[in-house]
Structures are given as structure tokens and as C-alpha cells.
Amino acid sequence: MLEMSGIFKVFYEGTPDEKIALNKVDLSMRPGDFVTVIGSNGAGKSTLMNVISGKLTPDVGSVFIDGTNMTALAEHKRAAKIGRVFQDPMAGTAPTMTIEENLALAYNRTKKRTLAFGVTKKRRDFYREKLEMLHLGLEDRMGAKVGLLSGGERQALSLLMATFTDPKILLLDEHTAALDPSRAELITNLTKEIVEKLGLTTLMVTHNMQQALDLGNRLIMMDKGQIIFSADEEEKKNLTVEKLLAEFQKIKGGGGLSDRSLLS
Amino acid sequence: MLTALFGAVESGVIYAIMALGVYLSFRVLDFPDLTVDGSFVTGGAVASIMIVNGSDPFVATMAALFAGFLAGCVTGILHTKGGINPLLSGILMMIALYSINLRIMGKPNVPLLAEETVITKIESWFASDWSILLFMLVVTLIIKFVTDLFLKTEVGLSLRAVGDNEGMVRSFSANTGWMKVLGLGLSNALVAFSGALVAQYNGFNDVGMGIGMIVIGLASVIIGEAVVGHSKIARATLAVVVGAILYRIIVTLALRIEFLDTGDMKLITAIIVIIALVLPKIIDRQKAASRKKKRLQQLGGKANA
């Protein structure tokens, strides 16, 4: 479903600020794979997501999604195959527009936009049915502006908007990081429910190692622009937070790296 | 006095179409588009030259609309394809249009008093003092309703979302660049249409008549929002129309003050906009200050108890 090979991405090349954000990254995902990504700040996790979504073009390397070469395809064009939820709850929705209007925007991800109304009686019923899946009562507030929703509600809506049109691949970039623990748990559970129900191929970045272990069938760890550790389905089942930390120390050569915060 | 006010309402209704255009760029797209100063005159220039050369005034007015659409699209392309910042794209286009307008007109001022215009035609159809006002009101309201409906279509929704959260609509596969081009095209189409009608209403088209038009449009939008509100699209566009009429009334009344003359109009407009922009901030700050005072008093009370 996703095939990335030999990806390099360097920022400020040739200046003292040069930053190698991705350093020869290869990643392959089969349909239905749910890969969780962990790694310290600045490891290149978001850059990886941005290269897949087309927000950034890699300096070298190729990105294939669903058998199509997407490496140079404009962001809005490949978006038909990609669902995304960002860390910032503000980022995934249009605040001055209503819940149903936001859903209408998302509805058009896979369809050409026309001069037909975005919210019709029939569509509204469809949107309501989808909103019910969130168990937040948003289906009764479809005419409310999204700017009035709480961070958790917005993030749940963003998750729904990113997924209800069956993307080929779902990208989640620390989408629970900005929420308080109980809301984060709610979104985590929703993520699990939706991804399982739709069988979505998913790549999820998280700062929470326990979450990375609880969700998904594969796990990768990134550091300094490289994938330094990768666990397949069998290996992941036996992983614990302690084992992950030990793994990280081993690769990094120990020495003051036992601090959990290094991985968060 | 009453005739002056009547005239203010009449021209306010025509200028409302321009203000709706400014609403589209400033509010819906969140794009401060200065093309308006030029495209307003372009509308007048195209219409007046066609009328002088014997075209049907209605056809000439529609042609002005298309000319404005093109001008807006060029601004949009300068910004999205050329990577020029929004303000500068508009300023460049505004300056370019000044020369283009002179070329179209052939001279700085084209008189229309002896010509058959949309205005004279309407007056000949309905022999009433109210004919111009009512006809223009109908035209403006039709444009308002069509705009309301358009902003609810799939294309219209994504246009609004571009102004609200560009990164987000792009992630839902909208081509945000072309959306901006389209939005600016439509905005300037309305502006030029209004310019064409204003030229015919005034009986001449002058190359300098667009100066400060953007600020007038903005003043109308802001005044309207303050008076009518803007919770829903239909309400926001109504606010723009009301604002444009109120603006004309305010200016008419201001000009009755002894020491002010027509040359001061732009200064008055600028002051209206400045007040409208600054006042809410001052009010907010005062509210925050009084909240803080209250909180301190509460805390003080508790500490003593």
C-alpha cells in the first residue's frame, strides 16, 4: 500500500544550520498495516508524514501509494488517497464553518467539487450517521460552528473527517498529544475502533510509548532521521516499554540515555 | 437634505455590489486585495467606452463584469503561481490597471451624459423618482442571494475554507491556488460591475475615481458587521449591503458640516475604518481590566475573611 525507498530530506542544505531530517528512510506497508512511530523530538517523524502527504518533496527517494508513484505529485492531488489528522486540534477543521459544512468539505476529498450544495437533506442524514459513531452527541449540533467545540471534540471530528471517505492510507501525527489525558484516551479508543472497523492502513506517530505498544500491528523507532528499530507483528506482541528503552540504549550505545524523556 | 439622503441611499445600493466583492476577498478568502482600486475603474472604463461606441448599455455593463473577473484572476495568479505576497500582488495589479484603464478610456475622463445608459433606460421604462433605487436594490439583492447560495455549494464551501484554514482544505484535495484565483476573479467581477454602474449613475467615468475604493469597501463591511452582525453567511452579506448604504449616509451627513468639503471624504473614510478597527480592541482591553479588578477584589476579600 505504501512503499518508500531511499528517502533523504535535508533542510538548510549547505549552511551551518543544515539539518538532515530524513536520512535514507525505507518503509513498506501492506494493506491493513497499522504502524506506530516513536522517537525523540526532531527525529524526523513529522517530516516523514509530510513527505508521504506531499507537503514536502523528498530530495532523493520515491513514494508509492497504492501502486502509484506519488513522489512529485502535488499535495492536493494525492490527498484523494490520504487521510490526515494533525497534532494541533485547530489544524484539521475550519473554525468559522459549521460541523456539517466541515463534513461536506471532507466528503469532497475523493470527489470533484461542483456547484451542487455541500449540505443537502440526504447528505445531512449521512453525516449524522457518521457523527453518531463518535458518541459525543455532535449529531445534535450539526449547525454549530466548529470553533465552538472543545479540543477533544474537534480532534474527534478531524478523525472522522479524515476517515469516513475510506483513505488508502491514514496519517496520524501525535493527534492526541495536545489533549488532556481523558480526552486523549477517548481519541485513542476512537482511533482504534475506526481503524479496525474500516481496516485502514495507518501510520501513527505518538510520544506515548504505551500507546505505541497498545495500538497497531507494527512499530518503528526513529532517531536523527533514520529508522533505528523496527518490530514486526510477532516481535511487537512481546514488547514492553522497558524493552523498548533498553533497545534504544543498546542502539545509541548507552550512557545517560536511559531517561524516558529522550523518547518522548 | 432629504434629496441628499435619497441620493446617498441610491448610490449606497450601487456601491454595495462593490462592497460584496470586497467581502469576498477580505472576509471569505482572508486576502487583502488592493486590486479593487483599479478594477472598479476598469469596470467603468470598459462600460463607458463601449457605450460611447454605441453598444447596448446592459451588454457593456456585463462586459465590465468580465473585465473585472480577468483582472482579479491575474492578481490571484501573481500570488499563487508567482509567489508574490497578497498585498503586493494587489498593489502591482492596481498600478498596472491605472495605465490599462487610461488606455481603454483614451483620455482621463469619459463623459456619458449625452449617452443612453442603464440609468437612462430604467428611467425611460418606469417614470418614477424611485425607479433607479428600486431597480438597483433588486439587482443588488439578487447578487447577494446568488452569493449566499454559491457559498453553500461544494466549490463555495472550499472557497470559504481557504480563508479559514488553507492547510486543512488542501489535505481534503482542494486546489487552494485555483480557489484563490477564482475567488479574486469573482470579487473583482463584482467590483467592476459596480464601477460600471457608478460611472453611468454619475454620468462620467474618471480614471481617478477608484482611489481609496478598497477602504470604502472595507468601511462598508465593517460598519455593516457592527450593526447587523455576521453569524451566518446570509446575514453577513446583508450586513455588507446595509453597511454600504450606511456609509454613504454617514459621508453625506459629514459633508454637511461647515468646514468639511468633498476633498475630505477619503480622510473621513479612513477615520471611520480606523475607529471601527481600534474600538473593539479598546473595549476588550477595558473589559479585561475590569475583570482583573473584580478578581483582585474577590481575592482580597477572601484573604481578609
Ligand SMILES: Nc1ncnc2c1ncn2[C@@H]1O[C@H](COP(=O)(O)OP(=O)(O)O)[C@@H](O)[C@H]1O
Ligand atoms: N519546514 C522545516 N524547515 C526547516 N527545518 C525543519 C522543517 N521541518 C522540520 N525541520 C527540522 O527537521 C528535523 C526533524 O523535524 P520533525 O520531522 O518535525 O521531527 P519530529 O516530528 O520527529 O519531532 C528537526 O530538526 C526540525 O528542526
Ligand SMILES: [Mg+2]
Ligand atoms: Mg513532530
